[in-house]
Amino acid sequence: MGKEEFVKEITNIDDDCVQWYTDVVRKAELADYTDTKGCIAIRPYGYAIWENIQKYTDQKFKEVGVTNFYMPILIPESMLQKEKDHVEGFAPEVAWVTMGGEDKLQERLCIRPTSETIISTMYSKWVKSWRDLPILGNQWCNVLRWEKETRPFLRSREFLWQEGHTVHETAKEAEERTKMMLNIYSDVIEKLLAIPVLKGRKTPKEQFAGADSTYTVETMTYDGRALQAGTSHYFGQNFTKPFEIKFQNREGKEEYAYQTSWGISTRLIGALIMAHGDNRGLKLPPKVAPIQAVIVPIAQHKEGVLEKVTSIYNNLNKNYRMKLDDRDNYSTGFKYNDWEMRGVPVRIEIGPRDLENNQAVLVRRDNGEKEIVELSNLNERLGTLLEEIQNSMFNECLKRMEEKTTIAYTLDEMLESLEKNQGFIKTMWCGDVACEDKVKEVTGAHSRCMPFEQEQLADICPVCGKKATKMVIWGRQY
Amino acid sequence: MGKEEFVKEITNIDDDCVQWYTDVVRKAELADYTDTKGCIAIRPYGYAIWENIQKYTDQKFKEVGVTNFYMPILIPESMLQKEKDHVEGFAPEVAWVTMGGEDKLQERLCIRPTSETIISTMYSKWVKSWRDLPILGNQWCNVLRWEKETRPFLRSREFLWQEGHTVHETAKEAEERTKMMLNIYSDVIEKLLAIPVLKGRKTPKEQFAGADSTYTVETMTYDGRALQAGTSHYFGQNFTKPFEIKFQNREGKEEYAYQTSWGISTRLIGALIMAHGDNRGLKLPPKVAPIQAVIVPIAQHKEGVLEKVTSIYNNLNKNYRMKLDDRDNYSTGFKYNDWEMRGVPVRIEIGPRDLENNQAVLVRRDNGEKEIVELSNLNERLGTLLEEIQNSMFNECLKRMEEKTTIAYTLDEMLESLEKNQGFIKTMWCGDVACEDKVKEVTGAHSRCMPFEQEQLADICPVCGKKATKMVIWGRQY
Numbered sequence: 001m002g003k004e005e006f007v008k009e010i011t012n013i014d015d016d017c018v019q020w021y022t023d024v025v026r027k028a029e030l031a032d033y034t035d036t037k038g039c040i041a042i043r044p045y046g047y048a049i050w051e052n053i054q055k056y057t058d059q060k061f062k063e064v065g066v067t068n069f070y071m072p073i074l075i076p077e078s079m080l081q082k083e084k085d086h087v088e089g090f091a092p093e094v095a096w097v098t099m100g101g102e103d104k105l106q107e108r109l110c111i112r113p114t115s116e117t118i119i120s121t122m123y124s125k126w127v128k129s130w131r132d133l134p135i136l137g138n139q140w141c142n143v144l145r146w147e148k149e150t151r152p153f154l155r156s157r158e159f160l161w162q163e164g165h166t167v168h169e170t171a172k173e174a175e176e177r178t179k180m181m182l183n184i185y186s187d188v189i190e191k192l193l194a195i196p197v198l199k200g201r202k203t204p205k206e207q208f209a210g211a212d213s214t215y216t217v218e219t220m221t222y223d224g225r226a227l228q229a230g231t232s233h234y235f236g237q238n239f240t241k242p243f244e245i246k247f248q249n250r251e252g253k254e255e256y257a258y259q260t261s262w263g264i265s266t267r268l269i270g271a272l273i274m275a276h277g278d279n280r281g282l283k284l285p286p287k288v289a290p291i292q293a294v295i296v297p298i299a300q301h302k303e304g305v306l307e308k309v310t311s312i313y314n315n316l317n318k319n320y321r322m323k324l325d326d327r328d329n330y331s332t333g334f335k336y337n338d339w340e341m342r343g344v345p346v347r348i349e350i351g352p353r354d355l356e357n358n359q360a361v362l363v364r365r366d367n368g369e370k371e372i373v374e375l376s377n378l379n380e381r382l383g384t385l386l387e388e389i390q391n392s393m394f395n396e397c398l399k400r401m402e403e404k405t406t407i408a409y410t411l412d413e414m415l416e417s418l419e420k421n422q423g424f425i426k427t428m429w430c431g432d433v434a435c436e437d438k439v440k441e442v443t444g445a446h447s448r449c450m451p452f453e454q455e456q457l458a459d460i461c462p463v464c465g466k467k468a469t470k471m472v473i474w475g476r477q478y
Numbered sequence: 479m480g481k482e483e484f485v486k487e488i489t490n491i492d493d494d495c496v497q498w499y500t501d502v503v504r505k506a507e508l509a510d511y512t513d514t515k516g517c518i519a520i521r522p523y524g525y526a527i528w529e530n531i532q533k534y535t536d537q538k539f540k541e542v543g544v545t546n547f548y549m550p551i552l553i554p555e556s557m558l559q560k561e562k563d564h565v566e567g568f569a570p571e572v573a574w575v576t577m578g579g580e581d582k583l584q585e586r587l588c589i590r591p592t593s594e595t596i597i598s599t600m601y602s603k604w605v606k607s608w609r610d611l612p613i614l615g616n617q618w619c620n621v622l623r624w625e626k627e628t629r630p631f632l633r634s635r636e637f638l639w640q641e642g643h644t645v646h647e648t649a650k651e652a653e654e655r656t657k658m659m660l661n662i663y664s665d666v667i668e669k670l671l672a673i674p675v676l677k678g679r680k681t682p683k684e685q686f687a688g689a690d691s692t693y694t695v696e697t698m699t700y701d702g703r704a705l706q707a708g709t710s711h712y713f714g715q716n717f718t719k720p721f722e723i724k725f726q727n728r729e730g731k732e733e734y735a736y737q738t739s740w741g742i743s744t745r746l747i748g749a750l751i752m753a754h755g756d757n758r759g760l761k762l763p764p765k766v767a768p769i770q771a772v773i774v775p776i777a778q779h780k781e782g783v784l785e786k787v788t789s790i791y792n793n794l795n796k797n798y799r800m801k802l803d804d805r806d807n808y809s810t811g812f813k814y815n816d817w818e819m820r821g822v823p824v825r826i827e828i829g830p831r832d833l834e835n836n837q838a839v840l841v842r843r844d845n846g847e848k849e850i851v852e853l854s855n856l857n858e859r860l861g862t863l864l865e866e867i868q869n870s871m872f873n874e875c876l877k878r879m880e881e882k883t884t885i886a887y888t889l890d891e892m893l894e895s896l897e898k899n900q901g902f903i904k905t906m907w908c909g910d911v912a913c914e915d916k917v918k919e920v921t922g923a924h925s926r927c928m929p930f931e932q933e934q935l936a937d938i939c940p941v942c943g944k945k946a947t948k949m950v951i952w953g954r955q956y
Contacts, residue, residue: 098577101572
């Protein structure tokens with residue numbers, strides 16, 4: 001089977017990015033469909049990416065005082081109903097447990113779509129004095145939302161995530177925490193996943209159900225669509241009042257606490273695939289790649305080759321996440337394609353002639369560049385090369401995001417720009433939800449956020465022509 | 479508030495070990511009850527123990543080639559029913575999802591009580607040739623079993639665990655894997671948790687629903703009860719046939735694969751509490767303790783004390799999991815009690831006089847022994863002391879297990895021994911389930927296992943008097 005035939009097995013990314021995405025998810029063995037409708041099986045290669053994201057993020061959380069816990073997955077219906085906006089937002093998309101064994105339950109239990117209610121119930125038991133604050137809790141867990149349309153990683157009925165929930169003495173401290181956690185998310189996405197983010201505050205329409213304000217990090221896909229990659233919410237006292245999270249403050253008076261929550265999920269794996277990748281398949285940034293470099297021995301049946309290559313592998317494996325592909329039932333060409341499909345950042349080719357010359361050939365997955373490296377220098381060069389690739393992949397994405405970010409002054413310009421290359425559209429906005437709805441109706445784009453970095457592009461709202469002081473960024477989403 | 483008063487707050491362990499257990503779980507802030515019946519909230523201190531167990535175990539898994547994945551939590555009813563024994567064993571204790579949003583589901587979905595069925599369904603898609611084998615998969619996840627009586631950690635409706643699922647070319651390889659994983663469990667429990675285990679094979683009556691054989695590691699509680707701490711199952715082709723996990727073997731013929739599964743859970747935290755501990759609260763072995771040593775400054779308001787102690791803390795914290803208790807609203811005595819309750823292995827007391835003499839006082843949680851250590855030697859001595867404590871706690875447990883393991887030749891002797899000090903009872907057994915049922919009926923003890931280390935204690939079964947060639951160990955359980 002030749003290279004061409006293999007490559008044909010995935011859809012052309014420029015013809016149909018969505019089908020390309022699905023093909024890559026399955027060919028690279030990141031996930032598979034299951035008989036449970038709308039739920040995927042995350043396969044070991046995909047899960048290893050999630051493990052790397054978890055490890056990096058959890059470390060960042062711990063550095064800012066967050067501790068992990070675990071709360072029940074089942075929430076009694078009456079508990080879910082305590083905060084009005086929250087239940088309205090989530091009730092239509094929860095799964096209900098109505099039977100335990102043979103018995104019908106007296107009260108239905110929902111599978112958590114998110115855990116504000118049950119966590120607030122527990123916090124109200126644990127918080128008595130200002131000395132008990134802040135509580136900086138988090139859990140890594142599964143959640144379920146009964147979505148109608150699903151797509152692997154990007155929108156799955158069940159997904160894995162972390163949800164952080166904090167309670168504070170003051171509004172100021174809580175608001176600072178909201179932004180602190182958002183900054184950790186942008187660090188994870190930019191530094192680990194090599195994807196630039198757009199940061200800002202959601203419009204009230206796009207806020208989390210029950211929040212006072214929602215902050216977001218948004219990424220852009222290969223074809224210019226927007227993805228909400230992580231959110232951080234400031235609740236004020238919206239939950240602490242109905243759930244009675246009260247404390248005795250420093251003046252000895254009883255007061256309701258201030259609350260936040262924030263989350264990222266396995267959707268980041270979808271963002272990763274959609275941000276990097278080409279017609280040869282997945283491209284993984286070295287820092288998050290389960291395999292950072294693969295060694296493909298050439299003519300491995302020849303005497304001494306496999307032995308020497310194995311010794312090189314063992315050495316490199318001390319410092320990098322390595323794979324030695326010594327399968328004897330596949331051609332070298334097949335192996336090249338296979339590892340390219342899986343997005344391994346560097347391929348190292350070593351054959352009898354290379355060994356004679358004390359060298360190896362390094363091939364970059366991101367741009368195909370080859371270089372010959374002396375074996376004595378291989379360990380060091382691989383390290384710098386991986387860093388170069390990480391940076392280069394980020395810059396590549398940043399360039400695309402900048403190219404696909406345009407300014408519009410009218411609805412027609414917005415539509416035209418979106419039809420041409422999707423992307424992020426910057427406009428002014430009057431703040432009226434009717435105008436936001438109109439944009440959605442005419443262009444199919446949602447507001448992504450009001451970016452932290454505001455610009456005064458014009459004086460009027462492109463929809464109603466009234467005075468506008470806020471800049472909003474819009475985009476169509478998956 | 480004096481020491482005595484504080485200590486009074488938990489039940490005496492020798493009076494009522496079960497109530498002592500519940501008191502410790504709550505006072506040490508390991509877990510709390512929730513409004514979801516039968517489900518607990520695992521608090522940060524308890525969850526940190528689980529994180530340490532996970533980290534140690536996951537590393538051991540990866541060393542023997544296991545990779546992690548994630549499968550859906552919801553299993554369609556028809557899928558659960560494919561293996562007859564399995565569904566009979568689990569159907570009575572599963573929770574059923576019957577509604578998604580507003581809609582009644584066409585087919586009920588159960589929340590996984592364990593995942594053999596859904597994982598076998600996926601494996602049947604992924605296995606084609608002997609070259610695809612073995613598959614060595616595992617997931618860390620939550621499961622739910624609709625238990626009638628629950629107890630924090632030991633038997634909770636929802637619990638966290640890992641479930642490993644492997645498929646192999648040959649029965650021999652699968653059986654070896656079953657025992658390999660059991661050995662990892664005994665390593666985790668003995669080396670990390672400092673609890674000696676009894677290893678053996680379950681009687682057919684006590685086997686996992688659908689298994690050909692179940693191997694177990696059993697531990698003993700403070701009061702001599704038995705706890706099943708981990709199990710490893712060999713399935714033969716019981717699941718691979720109905721789920722059609724077939725492969726082309728090395729001779730080119732189609733064959734059904736051989737399968738295993740194995741699991742440990744947050745129940746281990748219950749085993750840990752129940753194995754170690756006394757009237758002052760929890761005792762944690764250093765290797766699994768979230769905090770290995772706590773520094774309590776004496777007269778911390780005196781000039782220079784807190785500054786110097788903080789510098790000592792910072793130094794030790796590079797090598798050990800440390801806590802500095804500089805709370806200014808509690809007395810030293812309260813702090814001593816508090817950390818003893820939480821089972822921190824070593825307390826380090828440092829006051830102005832200690833600083834003058836360049837020394838610190840180290841107090842062991844396990845036996846209360848004190849020693850004075852020069853500050854220059856503190857880092858090194860803490861390391862050896864933690865090791866000594868780890869070993870000493872294991873030996874203490876081993877001694878108790880040996881003391882509470884007796885031999886019986888008649889049902890009366892079994893009953894007498896159990897009434898006296900619970901414990902493990904060794905007897906011969908004819909192999910007949912009727913005799914096993916009789917033992918249960920008369921003594922309340924279940925068979926724990928047929929130990930790998932068999933002894934020929936007698937020639938006849940203590941129940942029926944017929945020929946007996948197997949030795950069984952029995953015990954009452956929580």
